[in-house]
Amino acid sequence: METGEIRVNKMTKEQELRKQLGFEEEIFYHYCSLEALYGIITSKSFWLTSLNSTNDSKELKVGQTILDNALQELIIKEEDLQYKKLLEKIANAPRDVEYKKLRKNKNRHYYGASFVNNRDSLTHWERYGNNGFGVCIAFNIWMLQNYFMYKSLPDICRTWLWHDKVIYNGQQQKEHIKTIIRSKINGMIKGARTYNYEVNMDKMLTIPNMCNVLYYTTLAQVRPTFKHLGFSDEHEYRLVFEEGEAEENAQYLCKIASRGENENGFLDLSERIKIVIDELGLAQEKRKHTMLGKSIRSYYALNLEPIWGGDALIPEIILGPRCYQNKRELEVFIKCNSLFGTKVRTSVIPIR
8 A cells, every 4th residue: 555545544633523423535536737726726616517528429428228228127127016107107208299398498418527536546647637747636525415415405306416437338337227216216205205295106107297307317317427438447437517407406396386286395495406506606697618628618617615614525635746836835825725634745656
């Protein structure tokens, strides 16, 4: 084990206290230039850039075939007749003409930020860390999940901002979808009961467009995280945002409430979604554009200020093996920007 790794595994007092309080560590690493780090720290935000302009020509095109195949396998193996009916109705979503009319003007746009689970990796320094002249930012993605829990948003309302590893293997992609489908069904039942709204399999079959929503939210979740096998050496982990989905969820909850079905609960949930997307800077009117490389790309600046500070969100920053940044200067800079306790370390990779 490298010396740097030994230091990382030692818990600070703050980390021990957070663990006792139920906080978790889900650390991933973002390699970037020193200029990008400066922008992240001073703005307390992270750019989620459009996935329409990545280097993968099959980006966003792999998911639907895998989803349809996975649903058919679930249907064949399911023995519970009511659960089987529910799965069949979900699988029939693409053939629902009326719902397609509602979606016909819906042009999905996905935005993302890339991470890896490899700390101080030569491959990633060369590919993403400005050829070793940049930095590697440790990012505790669990803090975003905790923020959603603090705002009392159930799982089914988080489909517009989520994090997941990119999957490259076809069989693994299929198994992942099966897990998502079952989790969404169980999560919806649990979430509804939280608001004193009883839901069972029979009820779910009668809720307008519910099975369509389950199908298309699953598709939305896997499209940005399924990639061609040829990119498997990247070992990418993504934070993904689906533009406009939060606003649509909020509107849909208002429509349910207008039918008199648990009016206060659904209206309250709708309002909370609107508050969260505004606080995070993800409302549609906040989309921006910039030059990245040789092309113009749109992006959202994910506002991290609600969870910023201390060392919980960014526990560590690693200077690249060729980075000229003075370590002490960087430590002063990040403390001036409320990252108290964030450790600054230097890569142990001996590049000539």
